Amino acid sequence: MTAKAGPSTEPTESATAAQKPPSVDAGWPRWGFTHTGISANNITPQFEQVVARSLAKTPMLQNQHIMGFGALNPQPTRTQYFWEDLDSRTNFMKQSGGIPIITLCCAPDWMKGGPEGPTSQEGWAEHLEDAPYPQHFDDFAKLAATVAKKYSDVEYFLVWNEFKGFWKDHSKPADYKGYTELYNKVYDAVKAVRPDAKIGGPYLGFDSNRSGDTELRGDWGVVNQNVLDAFNYWYENKKGADFIVVDGASPTDAHELLPDEFGALSKFSAVTKWLREKTDDMPIWWSEWYFVPEDGTTWPENRRLAVQAASMMEFAKSGAATALYWNPQAKDGPCQGCMWNPKTGAELPTGELVSDFVKWFPAGAQLEDVSSSDPKVRVLAQPERLLMVNTTDAQVSTTVDGKEFTLKPYEIKWSGR
Numbered sequence: 001m002t003a004k005a006g007p008s009t010e011p012t013e014s015a016t017a018a019q020k021p022p023s024v025d026a027g028w029p030r031w032g033f034t035h036t037g038i039s040a041n042n043i044t045p046q047f048e049q050v051v052a053r054s055l056a057k058t059p060m061l062q063n064q065h066i067m068g069f070g071a072l073n074p075q076p077t078r079t080q081y082f083w084e085d086l087d088s089r090t091n092f093m094k095q096s097g098g099i100p101i102i103t104l105c106c107a108p109d110w111m112k113g114g115p116e117g118p119t120s121q122e123g124w125a126e127h128l129e130d131a132p133y134p135q136h137f138d139d140f141a142k143l144a145a146t147v148a149k150k151y152s153d154v155e156y157f158l159v160w161n162e163f164k165g166f167w168k169d170h171s172k173p174a175d176y177k178g179y180t181e182l183y184n185k186v187y188d189a190v191k192a193v194r195p196d197a198k199i200g201g202p203y204l205g206f207d208s209n210r211s212g213d214t215e216l217r218g219d220w221g222v223v224n225q226n227v228l229d230a231f232n233y234w235y236e237n238k239k240g241a242d243f244i245v246v247d248g249a250s251p252t253d254a255h256e257l258l259p260d261e262f263g264a265l266s267k268f269s270a271v272t273k274w275l276r277e278k279t280d281d282m283p284i285w286w287s288e289w290y291f292v293p294e295d296g297t298t299w300p301e302n303r304r305l306a307v308q309a310a311s312m313m314e315f316a317k318s319g320a321a322t323a324l325y326w327n328p329q330a331k332d333g334p335c336q337g338c339m340w341n342p343k344t345g346a347e348l349p350t351g352e353l354v355s356d357f358v359k360w361f362p363a364g365a366q367l368e369d370v371s372s373s374d375p376k377v378r379v380l381a382q383p384e385r386l387l388m389v390n391t392t393d394a395q396v397s398t399t400v401d402g403k404e405f406t407l408k409p410y411e412i413k414w415s416g417r
Contacts, residue, residue: 018367021319032061050345055096062098111136131165141189206248249290269318283321374398
């Protein structure tokens with residue numbers, strides 16, 4: 001996609017008004033990340049310790065899937081379980097002081113038409129994201145309950161991931177009835193063995209297009225009606241939920257950033273507001289969010305970080321309860337967007353940014369209305385600390401909170417108050 005370098009200077013609701021988040025647990029960090037194919041526990045014990053010590057300085061949310069994304073098949077046969085990978089990831093979460101989350105996805109091969117036994121290379125490549133067959137919904141629910149019972153110190157569970165296998169053609173309606181049936185079976189099974197467990201869904205991607213005729217729209221585009229239909233059906237027919245889980249990207253399905261890379265971020269606030277109104281102010285979790293070009297374009301790291309910081313401002317201002325960063329995977333070499341160095345384990349700027357948001361803008365932070373004299377600089381403030389982001393590729397001087405600041409191109413600047 002071609003993205004404009006200049007920022008959107010038109011004021012939006014998300015840029016000017018902070019919304020108080022719904023009730024969440026005291027001290028809820030709001031921010032965290034999802035472990036993917038390669039994480040700190042996949043290098044060496046020494047590397048794992050370096051990253052764990054770094055993360056433990058500012059404990060945050062950490063999420064892991066039960067199959068795929070760094071975990072092998074947890075139930076190769078109907079009578080055999082394999083917990084080594086989940087044990088390794090959950091142990092790392094404990095070691096690093098994280099609040100653990102488990103995503104109940106994906107399904108073992110034999111639940112979706114494949115053979116029993118370890119997953120083959122073909123199975124990983126072609127069938128990881130297949131949904132379990134309806135005749136195996138009960139089997140998957142039983143697996144989910146087994147996971148919840150085994151990992152009794154994990155309180156939060158997400159059901160499935162982005163309607164995988166339930167929505168193969170996004171130009172057509174999703175199989176929301178099938179997903180809801182699976183969700184309800186999982187919900188009942190987990191609650192039966194762990195009444196204390198907190199369960200969320202539908203983990204639905206809020207796709208958007210340049211044009212369309214739906215109620216959820218803005219300068220950033222229009223959310224696909226198929227998304228709204230799927231969400232509404234699940235919400236009206238679910239057995240229960242302790243929080244709402246969604247994800248999405250600021251680019252449209254056609255890889256457009258409307259009206260530009262910073263203006264497109266208001267989609268996150270608009271969707272959060274719509275969900276809070278639709279659900280009588282339940283906690284809204286963003287299980288993943290994306291904000292970079294999807295056409296192969298690579299931004300300089302300072303620009304990418306500025307857009308990421310601005311996107312996190314949108315979540316804070318709109319009152320999202322949780323936002324989980326999808327941490328990229330790499331064992332060596334450059335890794336744009338990684339939270340830690342793939343070779344040394346040292347914290348990288350992305351990890352520092354997430355940690356700073358955990359420290360200064362948890363879900364219970366009291367936001368204050370502080371603006372910049374130059375609209376090209378976005379501001380997020382609480383009583384003790386404020387954050388400024390220069391949304392341009394030029395140096396900007398501005399007055400914020402009665403003080404003069406000069407920010408370099410795309411600079412992220414923190415200041416005491």
